[in-house]
Amino acid sequence: MIERIIMKNIKDYNLEELKEELKLIGEKPYRAEQIFKWIYEEGVTSFEEMTNLSLELREKLKDIFNFHNYKIVKKQVSKDGTKKYLFDVLDGNMIETVLMEYHHGRTLCVSSQIGCKMGCKFCASTGINFIRNLTAGEIVEQVLAVQRDEKIKISNVVFMGIGEPLDNYDNVMRAIRILNHPKGCNIGARHISISTSGLVPRIYDLIEENIQCTLSISLHATTDEKRSSMMPINQSYPIEELIQACKVYNKKTNKRISFEYALAKDNNEHIEDAKRLVKLLQGLIAHVNLIPINKIENGTFDKASNENIIRFRDYLNEHGIVATIRRELGSDIDAACGQLRRKNIKK
Numbered sequence: 001m002i003e004r005i006i007m008k009n010i011k012d013y014n015l016e017e018l019k020e021e022l023k024l025i026g027e028k029p030y031r032a033e034q035i036f037k038w039i040y041e042e043g044v045t046s047f048e049e050m051t052n053l054s055l056e057l058r059e060k061l062k063d064i065f066n067f068h069n070y071k072i073v074k075k076q077v078s079k080d081g082t083k084k085y086l087f088d089v090l091d092g093n094m095i096e097t098v099l100m101e102y103h104h105g106r107t108l109c110v111s112s113q114i115g116c117k118m119g120c121k122f123c124a125s126t127g128i129n130f131i132r133n134l135t136a137g138e139i140v141e142q143v144l145a146v147q148r149d150e151k152i153k154i155s156n157v158v159f160m161g162i163g164e165p166l167d168n169y170d171n172v173m174r175a176i177r178i179l180n181h182p183k184g185c186n187i188g189a190r191h192i193s194i195s196t197s198g199l200v201p202r203i204y205d206l207i208e209e210n211i212q213c214t215l216s217i218s219l220h221a222t223t224d225e226k227r228s229s230m231m232p233i234n235q236s237y238p239i240e241e242l243i244q245a246c247k248v249y250n251k252k253t254n255k256r257i258s259f260e261y262a263l264a265k266d267n268n269e270h271i272e273d274a275k276r277l278v279k280l281l282q283g284l285i286a287h288v289n290l291i292p293i294n295k296i297e298n299g300t301f302d303k304a305s306n307e308n309i310i311r312f313r314d315y316l317n318e319h320g321i322v323a324t325i326r327r328e329l330g331s332d333i334d335a336a337c338g339q340l341r342r343k344n345i346k347k
């Protein structure tokens with residue numbers, strides 16, 4: 001614990017900052033590039049392995065930095081190949097990370113916080129107390145730990161694990177820049193997605209970042225009454241404000257937005273909902289991702305029938321909105337966000 005407070009996590013640093021840190025201890029800045037190469041290209045987990053650094057320098061670095069390598073508490077493998085990790089972030093807290101294989105590459109769904117404050121009624125992360133934000137290094141380590149374990153290279157990252165990424169804005173942006181950096185994880189910005197429940201002021205901040213990552217909005221409902229009943233955040237930032245921010249995002253970034261819509265039986269699956277959705281998204285560059293809602297333990301929402309989901313999709317497509325149904329992955333291994341942590345958490 002003391003070590004944790006005093007030592008700096010090397011993965012919290014971007015390349016420029018690491019160069020500065022090295023200058024402070026009288027070392028040449030190019031050493032930072034060598035260290036980055038070892039960590040992000042070679043995937044090493046200690047200074048001992050950095051054989052092009054002198055023994056003396058390795059000892060010096062060991063006194064300042066630690067690696068924060070995660071331990072796998074549990075790994076579950078689904079019949080469809082999806083892998084779900086429960087990691088101990090080294091202070092006794094646990095987070096989840098999910099690896100999914102798609103035809104276009106390997107996508108890692110990462111957590112951004114330990115717990116979540118948003119309180120969405122259908123989400124398994126709800127009801128677990130919010131503990132703290134993850135640091136940038138703790139976010140990046142999810143990618144490195146899975147790459148080590150599976151001996152693979154992650155090609156896509158989605159911030160759809162536990163937590164609200166825009167509620168941990170600075171650390172998430174820092175992590176994205178390390179993930180994206182050619183000397184870091186070298187994952188293309190277009191292959192990194194941020195999913196938000198709709199923190200409107202942070203969406204405006206994101207517009208100013210000038211980064212090509214993808215934005216997903218968890219919309220899930222088309223009236224304030226319904227959306228507020230599913231997602232309390234809607235009381236602070238109602239649909240109209242959210243859609244207005246999306247319009248500005250489209251206009252200023254020229255980027256398409258993904259809208260997530262989880263269909264629940266007798267709740268938001270009606271043709272009337274689809275009609276309102278078409279109206280809401282009018283004029284936006286958007287894509288709708290329809291998700292069969294994943295029923296959580298003691299949850300009040302049941303999955304919509306396949307028939308209704310297809311009907312909903314067809315209605316959107318016929319009215320000029322591009323909509324696809326998200327393939328369900330990992331349903332046999334509690335892959336809905338927060339489920340595994342919820343089961344393993346100390347009561």
Ligand code: SAH
Nearest residue numbers: 122123160163164195196197218260293294
């Ligand atoms: N807080 C962020 C990211 C984490 S949730 C957000 O709200 O977007 C990632 C996605 O999973 C969101 O679209 C969320 O609404 C959705 N989700 C959460 N629980 C779900 C469930 N039980 N079934 C289907 N989708 C769910």
